[in-house]
Amino acid sequence: MAAGTASPPCASVAARASRPSSKRSDPTTRTDTRRLDMNIKKIGVLGSGVMGSGIAAHVASAGCSVELLDIVIDEAAPDKLAEGAIAALAKSKPALAMHPSFLKKIRPGNLRDHLDRLSDCDWVVEVVKEDLAIKRELYGRLEPQLKAGAWISSNTSGIPLKLLVEGRGDAFRKHFVITHFFNPVRYLRLLEFVKGPEVDEQEALAFRTWLEEALGKEVVPAFDSPTFIGNRIGIHGIMATLHMALAEKIPFEVLDSVLGDAAARAKSAAFRTADLAGVDILAATAKNVYDLCPNDEVRDTFKFPEFLQYMLDNKLLGNKTKQGFFKKGPKDAKGKKTFLALDPATREYIPQVKRDWPILKELKGIDDPAEKVRTLLTSDTEAGRLAWRCVAPNLTYSVNRLGEVTDGPLNVDRAIKNGFAFELGPFETWDTLGVERVVARMRFEELSVPPLVEQMLAKGITSFYRWEHGTPVAQLNPKTLAYDPILEDRRVTILKREEGRGKVIAENGSCQLYDLGDDVACLAFHSKMNALDDGIILLMEDTIQKHIPGRFKGLVVGNQGQHFSAGANLVMVLNAAKDKQFDQIEEVARRLQYAGRMLTYAPFPTVAAPFNLALGGGCEMTMACQRAVGHAELYIGLVEVGVGVIPAGGGCLQMLLRMEDALAAKGELGPMPKVKAAFQGIGTANVNTSFDEAQRNGYLRRTDRRVMNKAFLLHEAKQEVLKMAADFQPVKERTLRLPGRGGSEALKMAVRDFQLQGLASEHDAIIMGELANILCGGDVSLVQEVSEERILELERQAFARLCSFEKTQARMDAILKTGRPLRN
Template sequence: MSRKIRKAAVIGSGIMGGGIAALLAGAGVDVLLLDIVPFDLTDEEKKDPTARNRMVKAGMDAALASFPSLFMTKKDATLIKIGNLDDDFDKLAECDWIVEVVVENLKIKQDLFGRIEGVRKPGAIISSNTSGIPLKDMSQGLSSDFKQHFLGTHFFNPVRYMHLLELIPGEETLPEVLNFIAGFGEKNLGKGIVWAKDTPNFVGNRIGVHGIGAVMSSMLEDGLSIPEVDALFGPALGRPKTAIFKTTDLVGLDTMAHVCQNSYDLCPDDEQRDAFVVPEFVKQMIDKKLLGNKTKAGFYKTDLTPEWKKVRKVLNPATLEYEDLIRPTFPCLDAAKKLPTLPEKIKCVLTGDDKGAKFAWKMAVKSFQYAANRIPEISDTVIEIDNSMKWGYNFEMGPFEMWDTYGVAEAVERMKAEGYDVPENVAAMLAAGHTCFYKLEQGKNYFYDFASAAYKVVPMSDTMVSLAAARGNDKVVQENSSASLIDIGDGVFCLEFHTKMNALNAEIIDSIDGALDYVDANGAGLVIGNQAGGMPGAFSAGADLSLVSRLAHDKKYAELTTFLERAQTGIQKAKYAPFPVVAAPYGMTLGGGCETCLGADRIVAHAELYMGLVEIGVGLLPAGGGCMNIWKKFIDALPAGVAKDTDLAKLFIPAFMNVAMAKVSMSAAEARANGFLGLADRIVFNRDNLVGEAKKEVLKMVDDAYAPPMKKPLRVMGNAAQGMINAEIYNMLNGKFMSEYDAFLAKRIAYVMSGGEANKNSMLPEEAILKLERDTFVDLVKEEKSLARIDHMLKTGKPLRN
């Protein structure tokens, strides 16, 4: 049968259920969100539909109020209808997919599934988001047809932002059901799929919570403090800044303890079972309701002084009292900070000889042992375990990738020398002459499969393009220290940035120009896209502000003008190139990164897109064509037949406000609403497929006999716009929405965007507006307050309101 998910139900409106409902709505699915009728209703309230839906309404309100938002755009909420499990249960018969997200109680789940079986339509898929109860127990006594359409779909919280979706087949689940949900989850919901077995806590939480528990237990034995542990297990080891204890505060100590207890109770033969025993001081914290962020106090908390100054505190496990947080360090961390790549940092920390390095190595050994011994118990391959940790915990490397980084043979020799057990499967792998878990050969990624004792190709979707694999296959045709041009097949090339935060510097500007020339001579089209960095990452956080600062402080204004002119030339050259240019932005796409996208023929954006022209925050204005091209994007959205008769004021104000208020979209859907994405631009939910989808767009445009856009003068609002904007600025000043200097900058932005001294409805050549951008940018860097904003941003990473 040809399956489609047009309507889905989510049963349970807590934070997880609300998140799943919001994600489905963002994918365009009609959602029925159900929860129980509250137990404490009076007889009168029991007759009131609003009171009967109080529980689900509270869950929906919490989802709408969440920060960061669970919704791509608040308009998605209109696709969600709420109800309760008494009055609206029969509506489940209309649903193609029913997701259960109720309390972790076997009897409650069994009763619910028994009721669902009586109303579900033939072929409807049912799944549970359980994190610990076996599927076979939940579906016990139900029909074969139910079991054939039943599986586990374990999302991670927060649902919108966590890439991982674990799929757990039941004993009788039909292969076509599994394949369909995997495809829908990957393409429509943007998730990375991990196939897990029906074992306690599946893959991600079994491995992840083991790591947390092992560190907590060993920390006390080795005499480390909470801040010292978090310093070690953060970015230097490729992990989030939340490390161990801040992550547990985020998840909740009670939740973490529940998962630990579940693993301990249900895994009696686990050789590291003791790692799931929660330390006594953590049990006392739970008793005292020090549960983390949800109670505003956990391992860390923030106090306010009488002067309203925030002071960060950390718990002392020995006294259960909070003390001022003093950020610690170790020699291995100081050395790692100076190294350019993550593999070098990891090896530096794990091979150090100070107290912190020795502890990090000890925990790495436990992780290596545990991960290797879980195959084939919880998953069949190293891929599922590594991906679970990367996608569910935001690690940059999973345990097997980290082991490869250290060197498998080298680590094993050290483990033997220090008396650690070596997993039998790894010892056998090495004995057979295989020295790594992953390798790249002839442009293909391989993983070592313990079951067959051989390497197999890492599975990839047909759409996925790996720039790392292409690079390893000698497909780089141009390269400097900041960017590479990579052949990704079929005559399509990808320009990849690789500076810090992919900031645009002089080398990248040169690379854009060189890439366009190369593709013109040798290819069919160009993708501008990157793949480095975890979620959400940065396509480009903007121009290299340190370069701007240096030129401004040295008063090298002619050199700065030349840099801006080169940037504008490169971006406009892409716009009018005789072949299609498609930008593939994701995550932070700010300032110059946004301008690069606005210069492309088309944008294929990841759903998590934080796009905006934010230069006013550093006392400047967009000068890479941004002022002109955002206005042009608005104008070009109009059908040609009505453009002349349209009141441009209705377009100018929102286009101007994007720049003057430094609006940044919180999703690709919002970027479209703000006018940064047009109707021809696409949104892709799965970032893994982004470059591949952009390549497909290039080839489609080529197949459609692509012709470059005709260069023509741009209609501008002229001095009429400036008078109109002055009134808006006056209102914003009075409302304290901007400072006096913001107002000064906003007027300069309006002057440039409207065409300077031009009259209303004048037609200006693009070069005239681009010159206005350059001249005004250079004028602004001469202002003391702009320089103060630039320097403050470089020093603190935060904008200055002066």
């Protein structure tokens, strides 16, 4: 929701919100709009509150210069608010800027003294108090400062656009739109876009294209209606669930258990989402709808129950006040965090109620969102029936909003998925469950059926979309009851659609090889969490040796799962270790290493397209490719020490090579600096939390390229392959000068100091000792050069040895069962 929308853990939000978009745009139109040369370099942000500062951080991360201005509250320090906002951004967790250095692009100022700074801005976005008089007064002072053609937008969600531009000149009105961001701006992709009749359609489309490409946003056109699409429908769902919880005395946490991951939605579900966003924001948005939509057929859903007013009066506002529907409790006997839930009856915080429903465990094993939703909502279990009762009213409400908030199902689904981190929008849910089945159940339960759905069924129309190969290709026009085509966007590659078109060249149970067109192939993993296993290694070998040569110009390694790859198949490794098959473990490591080396030294371009999680083996495969074109939201690192081993798919070698390059650029030469840097990165299991951070830390090279919009990632990776192929230069093998035994002893001594301080265990020291030996080249002298092959040999031998330790196996077992690392 706006001005404080739910923020599940950042990687989770990124994973869900950046699934391939089902949006299509006319490629011809796209080409024409780019001729308008939309080139935005400097932006003014008016208002430095939560939303204003979040917008400033995001556009700065996109490379723009920012003027951040706010009101004067202290004559002695007139820029205090903006300066404080920038300071808060530097401390934000999760980080709102993609790297701290981007905050230097933001200049603080104030609205009294510095409006002249906006005279060279290409876009000015207003994020001040939701008060029409205040906004109008500001626009009056702003208008004379704007350069010709500059865009002006408001982040409002409660004031009609036509009222905002009253009294403004033609030039102002022709470039004024509403750009309604969702908070946190970095992590939620939705941007609702509202334009008035004076704005030229082609210019608006060019601006939207820039917002998509430069900021990575899912730009959804909305009508100028109260709270637009996302909040109107999303807040309805939360408020309806709140009324049900209070009326039937159902604990909030019980409802959240069936409305989060179990329903293919953000883990924060309903009430945790309200806490994250702010209970006051939930209430303010609901009040807007209640006040501004007198004809809403379920208007009373948005009316405050007395309990919600109690929460507001007592500052139970969620995370911002550290207590809302939930709050942190004392640690349990095992030292784990606990959470308490607010009891509406006693108004006290009590231990959470947990229902041991078997279906929730079953749903954890289902990856496909449609299958998960279908399984839950059609289940004749207590959990399934409860989830249905929460979801069904919102399905009806969504249909009834067509024509009021937007013109078709697709924009509603895009708004809900990207604003609330759902994996299926409401109309995709209708189609997944089957419109006829949903209506039959609603009639049986005496629920209201939307009039539009009754009209559809009367004409034999049984879906909101036409589907081909699991992809919507047309959407229902609610006015004509005909299907309008969803035009393809040339920047968006959808592998599921390509599979249906017969573009799969080879496949097995773990991955597929696609023909992306233009003589470029794509190797896509689809194992559980895209973990690297025998099937992936085998097809990777066949791809490089058999399928690419003579047929394709190059290879993209990428996929469209929830994550690029969460690492190696740990279950396979643990089972082999328990069976004492250490020779087999070493052989699997050798095959993974050499698959990586084939990617590095292939006689054609190889480009990785990583996104979300690229951990352990996923990081190694990214590093093995000759280049990476990665999504801005990338969480990449070598985390193997957390499960008691070291990287053994070429990760140690790649870290040495990359650290040598990065440090040489800074003038730091010699054997030891690169070893220390690699030892620190691997030894601390460091995970970089963005593409930019990984690039600055040397995990990615300067030649690697960032893509802000994940929907365009495979297309951009393909373009990189074609660019490299035009003047291809094969990678040459290198030798390394390493410090040998002396260097490894120095590193081991440092680890012993950590042991004495209680910061490392005995087993940690064993792991670090193996790592030090690998990175230092084993038993060599300073004058010897160490081959890449020797480092790989040391890697896989150490990996197999560490797997033999019971404490390593215990760490693997713990991470698989609990998801948390074990320190033993």
